[in-house]
Amino acid sequence: MTTPRELDLTTISPTRLWVPKHVMITRAAADLPHTAEIIRRCERAGVDDIRVLSGNALTSLRGATERETYASAKNTLAVVVAPPSALKPQPIPPSADWRIDLARGCPAHCQYCYLAGSLQGPPVTRVYANIDDVLDGIRTSAGRGSVTRGTLERGDEGTTFELSCYTDPLGIESVTGSLAAAITRVGAGDFGSDVQLRFTTKFDDVGELVGLDHSGRTRIRFSVNAAEVADRFEGGTARMPARLAALRAVATAGYRVGLTIAPVMPVPGWREQYGALLDDVAAAVAGIEDLDLTAEIITHRFTPASKEVLLGWYPRTKLEMDEDLRSQKRSKFGGVKYVYPKQTMKEMREWFTEELDRRLPAARLLYWT
Incomplete structure (x- = not known):
């Protein structure tokens, strides 16, 4: 990947925009101010089927088969009121002090989907129309927390709030505007000067974001991966070169930025593939002044429940989910995750720690898991 010498931030054109075929608005959400903004954006995007429901229940979401249900749900945006x-x-270590949700559900088609097994019902994307209530959680929790707030390693970040780990907020931003609203309000100091938003994305629609007055209070992290993993398992997302171009754009616009290298998989030639990825990132951020770049590395894992859901969504997937090749990891509540064996994890961790420092010294590794 070559590094552009000049970047015209006014002409950024995303390679991947999600436009729902159906928009369902619950009765409780219909008259809220943010719903009007969502409707305006959806109409601008060319959505014809925008319906206000007579009640608050989302009905008629299931098809004749699991695949039909999945396909219909992935094409539907529901505008609802957050309960x-x-x-x-909620606390969300090791990423941030707290998690607040702008939406639940994601339009992408990642065959390892983190949401599988954790969200109930068809995978409809639900955006919250009562955004003032959602963002008020920043006010009530600012100044508290144990992941970044008051710590030696990350105390400069203040109180951190992970935006919507149950969705990709940039992936739906063109039809919601929720992300811009959050960034603008936090940037304006509505919740104080010592708070920071952070979110992760696999999309590249940053044209609107680069013009916002963010005051350095938002960290945009791009989910990146080896070519074989991204090309095979991350359907409906921006390709890796587009994500790295977007990374450069927002970093140039003064945002704090980051890499979420996930989910790491020991595919054949993984060292060469992830090495090439780190080199591409280094090229993408070369020459950016005052670069604030972090890295978070997460290995692939699955649960019995997520495996069942994923095989229903992607029955022909080539994603390795063989319990016999994995080690069990139990949570304090007795839940089971299947992770890579101890020796594999050790080899990958040592390699990433060394190569990240060598190939991308500007990046500060926050955690490995």
């Missing part, structure tokens, strides 16, 4: 249970920020 009280979703308005209380």
Whole structure:
């Protein structure tokens, strides 16, 4: 990948935009101000089927088969009101102090989907129309936390809030505007000067974001991976060169940025493939002044529940989910995850730690898991 000498931030054109075929608006969400913005964006994108429901239940979501249900759900945006249970920020180590959700559900087609098994029902993307209530969680939790707040390693980040780990907020931004609203309000200091937003994306639609007054209070992290993993398993997302071009664009616009290298898989030639990825990232950020770049590395894992859901969504997947090739990792609540064997994890961790420092010294590794 070559590094552009000059970047015209006014002409950024995304390679991947999600436009839903169906938009369903619940009765409770219909008259909220942010719903009007969502409708405006959807109409601008050419969505013809925008319906206000008579109630608050999302019905008629299931097809005759699991595949039909999946396909229909992935083409549907539901505008709903976040329930009280979703308005209380939750701790989310090791990423951030707290998690707040702008939406739940994702339009991408990643065959290892992190949401499989954790969301109930068909995978419809639900965006929250009561955005003021959602963002108010920043106010109530600012100044508290144990992951970044008050720590020696990450204390300069202040109180951190992970935006929507149950969706890709940039992937739906063109039809919601929720991300721009959050970044603008935090940048304006509505919740104080010592807070920071952060989110991860596999998309590249950053044209609107580069013009926002973010005041350095948002870190945009791009999910990146080896070519074989990204090309085979990350359907419906921006390709890797486009993500790296977007990384450069937002870094040039003064955003704090990051890499979420995930999910790491020991595919054949993984050292060469991930080495090429790190070299491409280094080229993408070369020459950027005051670069603030972090890295978070997450290996692939699955649960019995997520495996069942993923095989229903992607029955012909080539994703390795063989319990006999994995080690069990139990949570404090008794849940089971299947991770790579100890020796494999050790080899990958040592390699990434060394090569990240050698090939991309500007990046600060936050954690490996």
